[in-house]
Amino acid sequence: MKIDRKILQSVASNARLKLSKKEEDELLPQLNEILEIFSSLNNLKIEKIKPSFQPIEVKNVLREDSVQKCEEDMLSNTKNKEEGFFKGPKVI
Amino acid sequence: MKAKEYIEKVRSGEISAVKTTEGILNEIKKINKDYGFFNTISENFALDLAEKVDKNPKGKLAGLSISLKDDLCVKDVETMCSSNILRGYKPPFNATLVNSLIREGAILIGKTNQDAFGFGSFNVNTDTGIPKNPLDKSRVTGGSSGGAAGFTALTKFPHVAIGESTGGSIVAPCSFCGVSGLSPTYGLVSRYGLVDYANSLDKLGPVAKHVEDLELVLDVIKGHDVKDSTSLRDDLRKDRTVKKIGLIKETLDVDPKIKEIILKKLDEMNVKYEKVSLPKTSKYALSSYYIIAMAEASTNLAKYCGMRYGQEGKVNMPFNEYFSEIRTKNFNKEVKRRIILGTFTRMAGYRDAFYLKAMKVRTLVIEEYKEAFRKYDLLVSPTMPIVAPKLSEVNKLKPKDHYMMDVMTVGPNLAGIPHMSVNAGFYNNLPVGIMFTGDHLNENKLFKIGENVI
Numbered sequence: 246m247k248i249d250r251k252i253l254q255s256v257a258s259n260a261r262l263k264l265s266k267k268e269e270d271e272l273l274p275q276l277n278e279i280l281e282i283f284s285s286l287n288n289l290k291i292e293k294i295k296p297s298f299q300p301i302e303v304k305n306v307l308r309e310d311s312v313q314k315c316e317e318d319m320l321s322n323t324k325n326k327e328e329g330f331f332k333g334p335k336v337i
Numbered sequence: 338m339k340a341k342e343y344i345e346k347v348r349s350g351e352i353s354a355v356k357t358t359e360g361i362l363n364e365i366k367k368i369n370k371d372y373g374f375f376n377t378i379s380e381n382f383a384l385d386l387a388e389k390v391d392k393n394p395k396g397k398l399a400g401l402s403i404s405l406k407d408d409l410c411v412k413d414v415e416t417m418c419s420s421n422i423l424r425g426y427k428p429p430f431n432a433t434l435v436n437s438l439i440r441e442g443a444i445l446i447g448k449t450n451q452d453a454f455g456f457g458s459f460n461v462n463t464d465t466g467i468p469k470n471p472l473d474k475s476r477v478t479g480g481s482s483g484g485a486a487g488f489t490a491l492t493k494f495p496h497v498a499i500g501e502s503t504g505g506s507i508v509a510p511c512s513f514c515g516v517s518g519l520s521p522t523y524g525l526v527s528r529y530g531l532v533d534y535a536n537s538l539d540k541l542g543p544v545a546k547h548v549e550d551l552e553l554v555l556d557v558i559k560g561h562d563v564k565d566s567t568s569l570r571d572d573l574r575k576d577r578t579v580k581k582i583g584l585i586k587e588t589l590d591v592d593p594k595i596k597e598i599i600l601k602k603l604d605e606m607n608v609k610y611e612k613v614s615l616p617k618t619s620k621y622a623l624s625s626y627y628i629i630a631m632a633e634a635s636t637n638l639a640k641y642c643g644m645r646y647g648q649e650g651k652v653n654m655p656f657n658e659y660f661s662e663i664r665t666k667n668f669n670k671e672v673k674r675r676i677i678l679g680t681f682t683r684m685a686g687y688r689d690a691f692y693l694k695a696m697k698v699r700t701l702v703i704e705e706y707k708e709a710f711r712k713y714d715l716l717v718s719p720t721m722p723i724v725a726p727k728l729s730e731v732n733k734l735k736p737k738d739h740y741m742m743d744v745m746t747v748g749p750n751l752a753g754i755p756h757m758s759v760n761a762g763f764y765n766n767l768p769v770g771i772m773f774t775g776d777h778l779n780e781n782k783l784f785k786i787g788e789n790v791i
Contacts, residue, residue: 246687246690248681252681253677256677257677259684260635260639260664260676260677260680261639261642261657261660261661261664262664262676262677263661263662263665272677275736275737276678276681278736278737279627279678279736279737279740281737282623282737283691285620285621285624286621286624286625286628286691286695286698287690289621289697291694291697291698294700294701295697295700296693296696296699296700297696297697297699297700297703299523299567300537300538300703300751300752300754301567301569301777303524303566303567306563308563317429317430318429319645321429322425322426322645322646322647323646323649324649325644325649331645332652333652333659334652334653334654334655334658334659334660335655335656
């Protein structure tokens with residue numbers, strides 16, 4: 246399995262990263278060398294093995310859906326705010 | 338002086354926490370320009386904490402200076418994970434671990450350098466200047482908790498650093514700098530307030546000169562936390578017996594001098610050991626680890642988009658363009674590389690080939706360790722395949738060579754089992770770490786063996 250320029254551009258766009266032609270040229274061989282290492286898993290017959298999404302058994306932790314007071318100033322780290330709300334770029 | 342002895346003197350009023358804190362702050366200011374261990378020195382905050390301790394010196398860590406890796410949130414103290422995208426970010430809250438340390442009288446002196454978001458094995462992928470090895474300034478500290486290990490090795494004061502490990506980021510720099518470090522069982526220490534790298538792998542743990550000090554600090558930072566959904570309810574197993582150790586055969590394929598130092602150390606320690614093979618872990622853990630770590634990292638880092646906190650711009654353009662611009666400008670090369678690989682392995686058509694397979698391999702790795710722990714109390718290996726390289730040597734390596742450095746450490750991290758690196762000796766005046774690994778919640782066996790090493 247290889248990453249070609251077209252796949253790289255589509256992945257970068259999904260990840261909201263802009264790459265220059267020079268960056269693409271540098272990344273392509275690097276990424277494919279890394280995928281070559283990952284390909285060591287290809288020969289494993291592990292269809293029946295259960296995946297471990299966590300290293301230990303984790304159970305759902307639920308709490309009552311109740312309103313709690315937020316004592317932290319959530320807006321303290323941005324200039325882009327208005328009337329107690331975060332302000333972002335226009336969506337539609 | 339060991340931290341324990343120092344704390345007793347603070348508690349009895351023989352030593353002033355303020356005076357020690359002033360001393361260590363002066364030391365940091367003197368060496369930091371040369372070594373670059375600290376991103377932020379929280380001078381006033383530290384002195385305020387020290388004054389409170391002198392008035393009421395009661396906590397388990399009374400007056401002990403503690404540095405925090407820069408991925409831990411401290412209220413109103415810049416927390417940037419050594420990444421430009423978080424430059425200027427001052428969290429409006431404390432990590433749970435930070436509150437636990439303050440409650441017990443620790444003095445939080447500042448935030449230490451790391452690879453940006455923890456992405457690295459040498460601490461060279463940082464946006465805050467590359468820290469230098471305390472034993473040889475032309476060499477790297479190791480990563481990603483490089484500032485933590487470097488400063489702990491160099492300081493003349495009693496000190497414990499808090500590091501964070503995803504794939505070996507606590508033990509690797511400890512090996513290169515000649516100090517002790519523990520990456521605890523996954524879920525033992527709350528991750529609330531830790532800037533995530535990979536949620537199913539991240540663990541916070543102490544770095545210190547002495548193993549006893551690791552135990553002292555772990556006792557304060559461990560424990561269930563309702564704010565972390567993966568936080569364990571179980572405590573450590575009390576058993577400290579170490580009768581037999583398994584020496585992992587495949588990890589001896591390193592520089593012969595490193596192998597010699599490890600074997601010599603094991604012979605000196607009064608403990609039975611024999612070789613054991615972990616073929617699946619040795620062959621497949623590295624790939625599985627990097628696939629999982631990058632996949633999780635690429636989703637975690639999606640939140641950095643120039644809104645709410647961190648670097649931002651004028652929100653006067655279409656949203657996708659805005660997000661791309663902020664991210665492209667502020668993520669370094671290694672961060673971009675990992676986001677791209679992680680996004681790729683999660684994409685439709687590739688997910689089963691990479692991500693799901695890696696999760697299944699994790700099951701095999703956990704089973705292989707569990708099988709070994711039925712026979713052995715602990716496992717042992719070198720921590721790193723090499724001693725601290727020169728920065729000029731690291732600069733010549735390809736990204737894949739960087740990843741290969743983690744071959745010893747990814748196994749226990751993938752399985753979430755505790756592992757500890759302690760200095761085993763020196764090779765050309767450079768430290769060599771020996772790594773002990775235990776079953777889940779068997780940190781006490783690690784502490785017991787640690788007493789034998791030095």
